[in-house]
Amino acid sequence: MTVGGWQPARVIEAVGATPSARLLHLQVPGWPGNDAGQHVDIRLTAEDGYQAVRSYSIGSYGPGETIELAVDEIPDGEVSPYLVRDVLPGDELEVKGPLGGYFVWRPGGAAPVQLIAGGSGIVPLMAMVRAATDAGAAPSVRLLYSVRSAEDAIYRDELAQAATDGGVGLTWRYTRAAPDGWTGHVGRVDDDVLRAAVWEPGREPIFFVCGPTGFVEHVADALVGLGHPSARIRTERFGGA
Amino acid sequence: MRAEIATSTVDGNAAAGLLWDVFEADVTALIAVCGGCREGAPVAEAVVEIDDTAAIVRCRTCTHTLFTVLRHEGGVRLVIGTLHEIVRP
Numbered sequence: 456m457t458v459g460g461w462q463p464a465r466v467i468e469a470v471g472a473t474p475s476a477r478l479l480h481l482q483v484p485g486w487p488g489n490d491a492g493q494h495v496d497i498r499l500t501a502e503d504g505y506q507a508v509r510s511y512s513i514g515s516y517g518p519g520e521t522i523e524l525a526v527d528e529i530p531d532g533e534v535s536p537y538l539v540r541d542v543l544p545g546d547e548l549e550v551k552g553p554l555g556g557y558f559v560w561r562p563g564g565a566a567p568v569q570l571i572a573g574g575s576g577i578v579p580l581m582a583m584v585r586a587a588t589d590a591g592a593a594p595s596v597r598l599l600y601s602v603r604s605a606e607d608a609i610y611r612d613e614l615a616q617a618a619t620d621g622g623v624g625l626t627w628r629y630t631r632a633a634p635d636g637w638t639g640h641v642g643r644v645d646d647d648v649l650r651a652a653v654w655e656p657g658r659e660p661i662f663f664v665c666g667p668t669g670f671v672e673h674v675a676d677a678l679v680g681l682g683h684p685s686a687r688i689r690t691e692r693f694g695g696a
Numbered sequence: 697m698r699a700e701i702a703t704s705t706v707d708g709n710a711a712a713g714l715l716w717d718v719f720e721a722d723v724t725a726l727i728a729v730c731g732g733c734r735e736g737a738p739v740a741e742a743v744v745e746i747d748d749t750a751a752i753v754r755c756r757t758c759t760h761t762l763f764t765v766l767r768h769e770g771g772v773r774l775v776i777g778t779l780h781e782i783v784r785p
Binding site for chain 1: 708740
């Protein structure tokens, strides 16, 4: 269910997640709850009436009137620098949603699930990790998370803790710098990484791939090349600004 | 900053809000069949160029413009391009 039109929302918490990203908790009166993977449109209005709209994935799921966004700052962007650097608890903005019925995970499917995130593409997949964990489905869910370095990983501590607690299977891929003690390779996600980290084609997994446009295109093409049908690969791409 | 036109090339997921304003329903999971190449794919998987005033929704296979959604005097307008049919899978 989506509540039509723009609704007022109040920032109730803003916490740094990485050097360039912040977790925002918004209270949205009348929010109908959301599925894991959905997003909201955020509208900011300047004093002179100028408006800017951007889409942000929701890291939380389920009922309740509070939602969590994780916003990564796009240098020279028009909206994200405000949300990452300036917005404070008590500030108000407008939201529309929850939006999107395609890039959504709901419990109950028989097929294993493979999540693949590039950078801040982790946000909707984090909602799926949380939903799968709460539904007891974590053993059939794996996550491959590609980040520049450990410091750039939104939700790093929560994911690492969940993985050690028998939750969703987690594979890190560091593209620029690995943490101390890391014995694996450093570099972009390639065919070898995908073969090692994702469910094999015979298991007929469903994929959710989210990240920058170039990352998603590369990963989706590689998965098809490895024998996964494109119809089982759901993707969400984000740009800048 | 405001002289900058913040256009992003993303996909149909990001057009869900604009399309909601047209249909008052989520249409991103529906299959859009392109009249240019006859390939069908979920609206969510289409190539989308979006800014504060419009979303241009293009076929991922042949790049023809399926349709355009424009904010229009406080409302919203959908202009059909090469879209051939919409299918609920």
